[in-house]
Amino acid sequence: MPSGRVRQFDADVALDRALEVFWARGYEGATLPELTKAMGINRPSLYAAFGNKEQLFRKALDRYQTGPMSFLTEALNKPTARAAAEAIFSGFIDMQRNREKARGCLIVSGALASGEEAETVRQELAQLRQSIVAVFRKRFESAVEDGDLPKGTDCATLGRYVATVLGGLAVQAASGTPEKELRLVAAMAMGAWPT
Amino acid sequence: MPSGRVRQFDADVALDRALEVFWARGYEGATLPELTKAMGINRPSLYAAFGNKEQLFRKALDRYQTGPMSFLTEALNKPTARAAAEAIFSGFIDMQRNREKARGCLIVSGALASGEEAETVRQELAQLRQSIVAVFRKRFESAVEDGDLPKGTDCATLGRYVATVLGGLAVQAASGTPEKELRLVAAMAMGAWPT
DNA sequence: AGTTTTATGTACTTATCGGTACAATGAATT
DNA sequence: AATTCATTGTACCGATAAGTACATAAAACT
Structure with a gap:
C-alpha cells in the first residue's frame, strides 16, 4: 500500500x-x-x-499539561506536603520565565468567560481546575496519614487554598507582575501553612 | 429648543x-x-x-466598580488592616450569591487573554488589577504608620498577596466552587497574616 | 397646529470567522 | 517508470461579527 x-x-x-x-x-x-x-x-x-x-x-x-505544567506531578512527589506546595508555586513561577506574550496559565486564561460557541471548552477547563483541586486534596490526605500533616487538617480546604493561590498567581502573571514579586507572594502564602 | x-x-x-x-x-x-x-x-x-x-x-x-465592587472601598475603611482584608474576601464572596451565569469577577475574566481586537481592553484591565494592588499596599502602609501592623511589614507583598487570593477566589468562583468552600479558603488565607 | 429634534426599527455594509472543495504535488510502493 | 494516495496550496463557502443609513415615530418648542 x-x-x-x-x-x-x-x-x-x-x-x-x-x-x-x-x-x-x-x-x-x-x-x-x-x-x-x-x-x-x-x-x-x-x-x-x-x-x-x-x-x-x-x-x-x-x-x-505534559510539558510546561509537568512540574505539577513532580511537585506532588516531593517528600512532604509543605515541600510539594512550595514546589507547586515555585514551579509555576519558573514556568513564566522568558515568556513574552503567553503569560499566566492556559488552564485559567484559556476560557474563563466566553461566548456560547466556546461554552464546552470553558466548562472543560473549569472541570479540569476542579480536578486539580482534588489531586491536591488527595496528596494532603495521604500526608495526614503519614503523620506529615497534623491530624484533623482540613485537606479539602488546604487543597483548594493551594489551587486558589496558584490561580491568583496566574492572574498576577497575566497582569505583568514580575517574577520577584510573585516569589514574595508565594512565600507569604506559605505562611498560612498548618502547623 | x-x-x-x-x-x-x-x-x-x-x-x-x-x-x-x-x-x-x-x-x-x-x-x-x-x-x-x-x-x-x-x-x-x-x-x-x-x-x-x-x-x-x-x-x-x-x-x-461603583456597584457590585463597592464593598472594596468600604472594606478599606475598616478600622484595622486585618478587618479590611477579611472584609475584602467576605465582600467578594457575598457578591457571588444568587448569581447564575455571571460568576467570578469582571476585572479578572473580562479579558484575561484575548485576540488582537480586544488588546487595549485587556491591557486596561491588567492595569486596573495592578492599581488595585497599589491601593491595598497604601492601606497597609498607613496601618503600619498607625501601629496597626508591625513595623517592617512588607506592605507591597501583603497588598499583592491579598490581591492574589482575591484573584484566585475569582477563578474559583468562575469554576463553580460553592460559597461555603470559598469562605473556608478565605479563612485559611488569613492564616498568613503578619503578627 | 406645525416645526424641530431626537429616538427607534428595519435592513443593510464590510470584514472576518471557522471550515472545506478541488486540483496539484510528491514520496512510497509496485 | 507507473501507480497510488495522503499532503499541500488556492480559492472558496455560509455564518456571523461590529457598525451604520435611512425612513419612521414621537415628544418639546414656537
Whole structure:
C-alpha cells in the first residue's frame, strides 16, 4: 500500500506553536490565520493533522499539561506536603520565565468567560481546575496519614487554598507582575501553612 | 429648543443588563445581539446611548466598580488592616450569591487573554488589577504608620498577596466552587497574616 | 397646529470567522 | 517508470461579527 505524500512539518513542533497562541490569546481569541501562521502550515494541513479548532485546543492543552505544567506531578512527589506546595508555586513561577506574550496559565486564561460557541471548552477547563483541586486534596490526605500533616487538617480546604493561590498567581502573571514579586507572594502564602 | 423624542428605556437599567452579559461572557464573548437582547433595546439605540462596544464595556466596568465592587472601598475603611482584608474576601464572596451565569469577577475574566481586537481592553484591565494592588499596599502602609501592623511589614507583598487570593477566589468562583468552600479558603488565607 | 429634534426599527455594509472543495504535488510502493 | 494516495496550496463557502443609513415615530418648542 502506497503511503502517499509525507507530512512536510513536525506535528509536535506545530502543536507547540499552537499552544503558544492559545496561551496568549485564549481559545476564542486565537484565530485560524494566527494559528496557521504561527504553526507554519496552511489551513487544510491543520484540519488534516489536528481535526478542528476545538480538537486542536484539546491537544494543545494536553501538551501544556505534559510539558510546561509537568512540574505539577513532580511537585506532588516531593517528600512532604509543605515541600510539594512550595514546589507547586515555585514551579509555576519558573514556568513564566522568558515568556513574552503567553503569560499566566492556559488552564485559567484559556476560557474563563466566553461566548456560547466556546461554552464546552470553558466548562472543560473549569472541570479540569476542579480536578486539580482534588489531586491536591488527595496528596494532603495521604500526608495526614503519614503523620506529615497534623491530624484533623482540613485537606479539602488546604487543597483548594493551594489551587486558589496558584490561580491568583496566574492572574498576577497575566497582569505583568514580575517574577520577584510573585516569589514574595508565594512565600507569604506559605505562611498560612498548618502547623 | 425642541428636545426631540424621549428615550424609551432606562440607561442605567440597560447598563446593568450589559454588565451581566460582559461578566458572564467576557468582552470578546459578548456579542451585540446578546447585549441588545439583554438590554431590551436595538442596536442603533445602543450606539446612540453608549458609543460602541468598547465604550459600553468601559461604562459597564465603571458601574461594576461603583456597584457590585463597592464593598472594596468600604472594606478599606475598616478600622484595622486585618478587618479590611477579611472584609475584602467576605465582600467578594457575598457578591457571588444568587448569581447564575455571571460568576467570578469582571476585572479578572473580562479579558484575561484575548485576540488582537480586544488588546487595549485587556491591557486596561491588567492595569486596573495592578492599581488595585497599589491601593491595598497604601492601606497597609498607613496601618503600619498607625501601629496597626508591625513595623517592617512588607506592605507591597501583603497588598499583592491579598490581591492574589482575591484573584484566585475569582477563578474559583468562575469554576463553580460553592460559597461555603470559598469562605473556608478565605479563612485559611488569613492564616498568613503578619503578627 | 406645525416645526424641530431626537429616538427607534428595519435592513443593510464590510470584514472576518471557522471550515472545506478541488486540483496539484510528491514520496512510497509496485 | 507507473501507480497510488495522503499532503499541500488556492480559492472558496455560509455564518456571523461590529457598525451604520435611512425612513419612521414621537415628544418639546414656537
